[in-house]
Amino acid sequence: MNPLLSLKDVTAFYGVSQALFGVNITLNQGEVVALMGRNGMGKTTTIHTICRLLPHSDGIITFKGTDISTLPSYKIAQMGVGLVPEGRRCFPNLTVKENLIATARKGEWELMSVIDLFPRLGEREGQFANTLSGGEQQMLAIGRALMTNPTLLILDEATEGLAPVVRQEIWAAVSTLKHAGLSILIVDKSLKELLRIADKCVLLEKGESVWAGVAKELTPALCDRYLGV
Numbered sequence: 269m270n271p272l273l274s275l276k277d278v279t280a281f282y283g284v285s286q287a288l289f290g291v292n293i294t295l296n297q298g299e300v301v302a303l304m305g306r307n308g309m310g311k312t313t314t315i316h317t318i319c320r321l322l323p324h325s326d327g328i329i330t331f332k333g334t335d336i337s338t339l340p341s342y343k344i345a346q347m348g349v350g351l352v353p354e355g356r357r358c359f360p361n362l363t364v365k366e367n368l369i370a371t372a373r374k375g376e377w378e379l380m381s382v383i384d385l386f387p388r389l390g391e392r393e394g395q396f397a398n399t400l401s402g403g404e405q406q407m408l409a410i411g412r413a414l415m416t417n418p419t420l421l422i423l424d425e426a427t428e429g430l431a432p433v434v435r436q437e438i439w440a441a442v443s444t445l446k447h448a449g450l451s452i453l454i455v456d457k458s459l460k461e462l463l464r465i466a467d468k469c470v471l472l473e474k475g476e477s478v479w480a481g482v483a484k485e486l487t488p489a490l491c492d493r494y495l496g497v
């Protein structure tokens with residue numbers, strides 16, 4: 269079976285500055301893969317390279333068996349990659365409902381199912397996104413990505429800066445999505461929660477993948493060496 273997403277020897281550049289030096293990821297349908305590494309090791313850059321928000325890259329990136337490494341971002345989204353970007357990036361002057369329907373595509377995820385997942389969004393439906401709390405904006409960013417009915421959901425630091433109780437709500441939602449069979453690539457600082465939810469991990473060091481394996485094989489020595497914990 270072909271992987272849903274595959275990166276082979278992916279490199280990427282910010283102008284003349286090289287940020288990725290050889291990233292390899294294999295994510296099969298229905299898997300949750302955690303992309304891990306200390307600050308500045310290239311996690312967000314890898315995500316931007318997959319979505320082609322950073323176009324200066326080399327190597328092979330396939331999604332559903334198709335080479336996507338030269339496609340524009342909107343095509344990659346249309347093919348079924350749903351991105352929840354770092355910093356949420358909700359449309360500030362649109363209401364919650366408008367943010368959600370702006371990206372909607374036909375499928376099981378629609379306004380009501382997103383509100384079932386995050387009832388708070390239902391209560392805030394008519395409110396402008398820039399008046400929401402950080403946690404509510406995060407729920408909105410996840411809901412907006414789900415409204416595209418993605419085959420692969422990419423979550424970049426979805427719990428960053430949130431109160432513990434709100435973080436737990438986000439993790440509960442991610443767990444619901446995993447158990448519903450959604451494929452997920454996830455970056456997060458909370459090791460404990462990541463290891464609870466991930467099937468596999470990929471460790472990045474200085475823009476290079478240095479270890480990949482099932483989450484339960486991530487030993488304390490590897491965590492110490494590559495994650496500094």
Ligand code: ATP
Nearest residue numbers: 282285286287305306307308309310311312313314
């Ligand atoms: P963090 O956990 O801090 O978000 P990260 O693992 O996501 O870190 P990246 O943000 O992908 O790391 O950064 C990887 C490398 O690319 C770093 O050396 C960083 O300084 C560099 N970099 C990131 N964004 C830019 C940019 N816009 N221009 C130039 N270099 C950048």
